Amino acid sequence: MRVADWQEALAAHGPFTRVVVAEVKGSVPREPGAELRVWPHRFEGTIGGGQLEFEALARARGRIGRRVERIPLGPAMGQCCGGAVTLCYERITESQVPRAGEMLRAVAMTPETPAPLFVHRAQARARDRGERPALRFGGGWLLEPVDPPKQPLWIWGAGHVGRALVNVLEPLGTLAITWVDTDARRFPEASQGPARLIAENPADLVPLSPANAQHVIATYSHALDLELCHRLLSQGFAGCGLIGSATKWVRFRNRLRILGHSDAQISRIACPIGDPTLGKAPEAIAIGIAGALLKTLSVQSDRAGTAIPRKGRAG
Template sequence: MSLDPGYLARMAERGPFTRVVVARVQGSTPREEGAAMLVWPDRCEGTIGGGALEFAAIAKARAGMEGLETVPLGPAMGQCCGGAVTLAYERFDTQRIARIEGAWHARPVGGAGAAPLAVTRALARARDRGAAPPLLTGAWLIERVAPPATPVWIWGAGHVGRALVGTLHPLPDLAISWTDSGAERFPEAIPQGVTPLIAQDPARLVPLAPATARHFVLTYSHALDLELCHRLLGHGFGTLGLIGSASKWARFRKRLRALGHSDAQISRIACPIGDPSLGKHPQAIALGVAAALVRDLNEAGAAETMGMRAG
């Protein structure tokens, strides 16, 4: 449940769009509060789920709808969920996105005017006590302004690297840097939001990575993989995953010890990456890696939210 001005600004390069948000749920529903999609005349990004619900919402967004709409999923859509959702339709362009600032962004949906007392109080509690406000208060949306995107560095543009970028890049709140030794190793089309970094010796790019970045090392060379692990252990990282077998990891542990790294440091490297039960196909590896990353980020976000509510 966060609003990312940087992400919306990139999306606005395609032209103004309508953002459809699940603002409130009652009972069983396809998606949770805060789920959103962006709708242009010729494309969509994201999903609010529900099949018929989403199809109808897209049509209304393209017809220019703004404001709030409550939909009983059974009677109105013939869906088996049985619950109800309130959808918020908002039109965004570059000027409106530029007005998003502060830790929380509150605005009326499909209207204007001064914030009512309930919204003012909710914002004060969020600011002073860290209490997360409700997403929908009256006819006002209150969303947390997203912190900077999580930096993800993918080392290697081979089959697994390509599969991993293809799986991760549609996810929100990720800033993906993709490295390799030559432009010819990358596909002709780089997904939007992915930054390719090319260097004859990719290990020399390590100092450019934030100390909190999440790294996946899967290059064409065991020697380069080892050098990257060595340099990243000295540089610092959020998480570090290495592609490889048990025998490769045993050799790497021995060599990293010889390079002066302690067992405690080396144990922070996850090898192999992905979910072995899914198999060794590049896409299967990518699915396992992506699932673990999303789970980790969701758990971190849930812990932060619980901390705010406790405050």
């Protein structure tokens, strides 16, 4: 859970009932941690549309207290998923918002239930090592990380593809996007959104990017694209994808070799990226790139050299 989301929701609309997916088995609409924030006449978030969410909204508006509900989706809801989901309900007021610096939240969902061993161990690791736990439900207790770190993503270029990619990825809320270009006028007008960096030569900003960042290079200049590839290969990254055709990438590979990079290093950059079957419109290209990126991130691999998967020609 994210403290800022709760604070904003409470400030805007007052106390709410939270419905969180605590545990899943088999095929289900959403993953553990997905949540609804429910008020009498509105809601935010989703645990998966359809009958499950419809019933959860009705229960949440019934002003129930803390409650755990285990639902086999087929028999109970007539849904075709075939799995089962455990939902936790609780009323959220200002007193339930974690304090600054807290790394985990542990809540007894059933009254007078002593905390199980996994809760005590997670609390000790958070206190002694600064570790955030993974979400876990058991023994009547819900344990979840507070403000888990977002995956850094650097998007180089605020042109048509860059804008479309931000529009696709930003609403997910799981990425810390840094958007880079040469002029503030190249960005869309907006009071909020990803962090924006401006530099006459954006490649000079490469040292600011963290080693675990994913990168998408989509600038207006092939020369700048090449310099970004060169500097990123010299510094290191978790994954990198480059907009371009197969012909462009052949030329880039040759030039990167001349600049001193080995074939093994160069192959860490994925080019072309996207899915040519979706079309050449910026929005279609962005959807293909976003899909490949999300597949990479879903693997949860922290192995160095993970790259955005290739697929065909992006433009």
